[in-house]
Amino acid sequence: MLDRITDKFSEITREFSGKNRISEKNIEDAVNEIKVTLLDADVNLRVVRRFVNKTIKEASGEDVLKSINPGQMFIKIVYDKMVSLLGDSRQELELKGPDTVSVILLLGLQGAGKTTAAAKLAKRLQSEGRTPLMAACDLIRPAAVEQLSVLGEQIGIEVYKEDTKNAVKVARNALKYAKKKQYDTLIIDTAGRLQIDQDMMKEIIAVRDAVNPVEALLVADAMTGQNAVEIAETFDKEVSLTGVILTKFDSDARGGAALSLKSITGKPIKFIGVGEKVEDLEPFYPERIASRILGMGDVVSLVEKAQENATQEEAEELEKKIISATFTLEDYLLQFQKMRKMGSIQSLVSMIPGMAGKIGDGDIDEKAIKREEAIILSMTLQERRNHRIVGPPRKKRIAAGSGTSVAEVNRLIKKFDKMRLMMKKIAKNKKLQSQFMAQMGGM
Numbered sequence: 001m002l003d004r005i006t007d008k009f010s011e012i013t014r015e016f017s018g019k020n021r022i023s024e025k026n027i028e029d030a031v032n033e034i035k036v037t038l039l040d041a042d043v044n045l046r047v048v049r050r051f052v053n054k055t056i057k058e059a060s061g062e063d064v065l066k067s068i069n070p071g072q073m074f075i076k077i078v079y080d081k082m083v084s085l086l087g088d089s090r091q092e093l094e095l096k097g098p099d100t101v102s103v104i105l106l107l108g109l110q111g112a113g114k115t116t117a118a119a120k121l122a123k124r125l126q127s128e129g130r131t132p133l134m135a136a137c138d139l140i141r142p143a144a145v146e147q148l149s150v151l152g153e154q155i156g157i158e159v160y161k162e163d164t165k166n167a168v169k170v171a172r173n174a175l176k177y178a179k180k181k182q183y184d185t186l187i188i189d190t191a192g193r194l195q196i197d198q199d200m201m202k203e204i205i206a207v208r209d210a211v212n213p214v215e216a217l218l219v220a221d222a223m224t225g226q227n228a229v230e231i232a233e234t235f236d237k238e239v240s241l242t243g244v245i246l247t248k249f250d251s252d253a254r255g256g257a258a259l260s261l262k263s264i265t266g267k268p269i270k271f272i273g274v275g276e277k278v279e280d281l282e283p284f285y286p287e288r289i290a291s292r293i294l295g296m297g298d299v300v301s302l303v304e305k306a307q308e309n310a311t312q313e314e315a316e317e318l319e320k321k322i323i324s325a326t327f328t329l330e331d332y333l334l335q336f337q338k339m340r341k342m343g344s345i346q347s348l349v350s351m352i353p354g355m356a357g358k359i360g361d362g363d364i365d366e367k368a369i370k371r372e373e374a375i376i377l378s379m380t381l382q383e384r385r386n387h388r389i390v391g392p393p394r395k396k397r398i399a400a401g402s403g404t405s406v407a408e409v410n411r412l413i414k415k416f417d418k419m420r421l422m423m424k425k426i427a428k429n430k431k432l433q434s435q436f437m438a439q440m441g442g443m
């Protein structure tokens with residue numbers, strides 16, 4: 001699922017992340033593309049409108065256009081809007097402690113994946129240390145009880161069943177049984193029902209009232225697209241949902257359901273079904289899905305960190321110094337310290353799109369950087385501002401002060417001279433420069 005929309009959004013991300021300048025027109029074009037993409041993915045029109053308006057409103061501000069990385073800022077805004085569309089943060093199941101039975105009621109249309117979801121959820125909760133019991137309350141479809149029993153046997157979880165047609169009675173007795181046997185969770189599989197079937201709606205309400213569930217989850221089929229949203233609205237009105245399990249997320253459905261459900265119904269997606277096997281259930285993480293859709297490494301946290309640490313003026317100052325080769329060891333030290341504030345250099349580099357995986361653990365020697373830092377810290381301010389005044393006796397003192405050797409001090413000074421020369425070269429070459437500044441700015 002989400003493949004097509006991911007392709008399109010990744011394209012926009014790629015296009016923007018390298019941009020050092022963007023215009024209102026760029027933003028307008030990108031937002032239009034986003035709009036078309038979302039509509040094409042069968043996202044609810046109201047949701048699309050809201051998304052587009054919010055993005056434009058925030059992205060057209062001075063802050064974005066004048067920031068050091070306007071492209072990345074724009075992506076960050078789109079990402080934030082996408083996360084909030086998907087439901088902000090992960091919503092856990094609201095289960096009670098082990099002394100009571102937490103009842104999870106699963107409901108939904110025929111064939112949505114309720115029975116499969118019951119087993120998947122039971123298995124998952126069991127692996128988290130809970131003791132679930134499943135109840136077979138689909139007494140309408142022939143072989144439904146048998147289907148749940150087979151699944152229960154497969155995953156080693158008991159299934160409560162009775163030979164009757166009364167779902168309310170089975171649910172009530174299952175709860176009694178769960179209490180008696182000290183199960184802490186009861187998962188109830190129910191019959192697939194059509195919204196328009198009032199009798200079946202009455203039945204599910206009666207089941208609900210009999211067991212008082214902590215979670216009433218709609219099991220919705222992602223392949224039904226926007227219909228899933230309508231279905232959720234109806235079920236919520238009748239039964240009061242606490243959340244949704246969106247199944248068949250592994251299908252090539254266009255994504256409309258996943259992207260519209262939360263905004264329209266206010267009900268969080270708690271899990272997604274990603275296959276037919278009992279293992280194929282995943283918690284729904286809005287941030288992860290949004291990152292995936294935008295096809296980025298961890299560009300977002302990188303932007304956040306860069307925003308905290310670098311201001312426009314600082315970056316311009318640095319640029320001037322580099323171009324005029326008046327960049328000193330003092331500035332060099334400052335850069336180290338900034339990077340440290342942002343976490344390790346290794347983790348910083350790995351967050352740059354395209355760099356992740358390309359730089360191995362051995363490529364950046366953080367220890368060596370710490371030693372360089374110690375050397376610079378052992379220098380006086382004058383020495384840091386003009387390393388040429390550092391003669392042999394001072395080198396000895398610096399080496400002793402930093403717990404390094406004269407050879408190491410020499411090596412650092414040589415390296416710094418070389419680096420400054422290289423920076424100057426870069427500064428003269430417009431293309432190299434913009435590449436370099438984009439990275440420095442990001443860092």
Ligand SMILES: Nc1nc2c(ncn2[C@@H]2O[C@H](COP(=O)(O)OP(=O)(O)OP(=O)(O)O)[C@@H](O)[C@H]2O)c(=O)[nH]1
Nearest residue numbers: 110111112113114115116192247248273274275276
């Ligand atoms: N690919 C895929 N198939 C799924 C998923 N969840 C369920 N299915 C399949 O969908 C079909 C219906 O699943 P069930 O669990 O029987 O659905 P149900 O809602 O209990 O159906 P009724 O009891 O008839 O209303 C089965 O073939 C499942 O294997 C999923 O996340 N991905």
Ligand SMILES: [Mg+2]
Nearest residue numbers: 114115138144
């Ligand atoms: Mg079923």
